Amino acid sequence: MKITTWNVNSIHARKDMVLDWIERNRADVILMQETKSTDQEFPVDDLGDLGYDAVFTGERSYNGVAICARDEITGVMKGLPGSEDQKRFISAVVGGIRFISVYVPNGQSLGSDKYAYKLDWLARLVAYLPSFGLPGVPLVMSGDYNIAPFDVDAWDPKEVSGGTHVSPPERAAFHALEALGLTDAYRALNPDTQEFSWWDYRAGSFQKNMGLRIDIHLLTPEVMKRASRVTIDRVARTKEKASDHAPVTLELQA
DNA sequence: ATGGCATAATTGTTATGA
Numbered sequence: 001m002k003i004t005t006w007n008v009n010s011i012h013a014r015k016d017m018v019l020d021w022i023e024r025n026r027a028d029v030i031l032m033q034e035t036k037s038t039d040q041e042f043p044v045d046d047l048g049d050l051g052y053d054a055v056f057t058g059e060r061s062y063n064g065v066a067i068c069a070r071d072e073i074t075g076v077m078k079g080l081p082g083s084e085d086q087k088r089f090i091s092a093v094v095g096g097i098r099f100i101s102v103y104v105p106n107g108q109s110l111g112s113d114k115y116a117y118k119l120d121w122l123a124r125l126v127a128y129l130p131s132f133g134l135p136g137v138p139l140v141m142s143g144d145y146n147i148a149p150f151d152v153d154a155w156d157p158k159e160v161s162g163g164t165h166v167s168p169p170e171r172a173a174f175h176a177l178e179a180l181g182l183t184d185a186y187r188a189l190n191p192d193t194q195e196f197s198w199w200d201y202r203a204g205s206f207q208k209n210m211g212l213r214i215d216i217h218l219l220t221p222e223v224m225k226r227a228s229r230v231t232i233d234r235v236a237r238t239k240e241k242a243s244d245h246a247p248v249t250l251e252l253q254a
Numbered sequence: 255a256t257g258g259c260a261t262a263a264t265t266g267t268t269a270t271g272a
Contacts, residue, residue: 009260009261009271010260010261010262012261012262013260013261013262034261034271036261036262060262060263061261061262061263061269061270062262062269062270062271106270106271106272107272108270108271108272114270144272146271146272160272164272165272198272200258200259200271200272201258201259201260201271202257202258202259202260203257203258203259204258205258205259212272214272241260244259244260244271244272
């Protein structure tokens with residue numbers, strides 16, 4: 001079973017590229033972030049033509065998350081309690097596993113209102129997750145966490161974003177998610193490797209490999225036992241008009 | 255210290271991203 005998380009940075013600006021990638025890679029489940037699409041405009045018919053069902057919650061211009069799958073999707077839940085206005089959380093069951101697609105707020109700069117919102121949002125996520133019954137259930141929560149968990153996950157932790165994405169409170173929130181019984185599959189399978197999933201469009205950052213690993217699959221133990229590989233598709237980031245995030249694919253053994 | 259690039263609202267400029 002292949003599960004991909006991908007911040008597409010507008011499903012409309014990149015529809016052909018995203019559909020082409022899905023057609024060529026045939027992941028079983030695709031968790032999207034930053035669709036930047038209202039529910040009315042989400043390209044559900046195009047995905048249907050490729051054999052995928054899709055559930056989504058979005059808004060105009062910003063945010064927006066989706067779950068696409070080749071098998072039946074059930075048990076859909078939309079919105080993080082207390083933060084329903086920004087469309088950053090969707091959950092559904094596919095093939096006996098509960099999936100959650102999250103788009104964690106960016107945080108803008110240390111001390112800003114948006115930074116406070118990011119920490120509040122993460123605290124609400126930590127408070128909400130136990131209602132899903134983890135760690136003793138098959139659950140995969142993937143998405144754009146906007147946090148580089150450790151220094152190895154950032155090209156230069158001292159220079160990044162004026163301190164956001166690497167600040168101790170953000171990392172503490174990420175580790176609070178792990179404390180609920182979730183494991184960062186990429187880091188568990190690759191203890192020392194430095195690989196990034198996002199690169200700034202500016203200043204030739206991709207060519208210089210100045211990036212962050214912020215697109216992450218978090219797994220409960222019984223799913224982690226099945227995890228064989230996590231791959232970051234850098235080639236997708238080289239394409240003309242690519243998203244600034246690469247798709248990250250988790251492979252589970254049957 | 256700042257800008258750089260991209261998207262989406264709009265048509266000249268602003269908000270946002272990480």
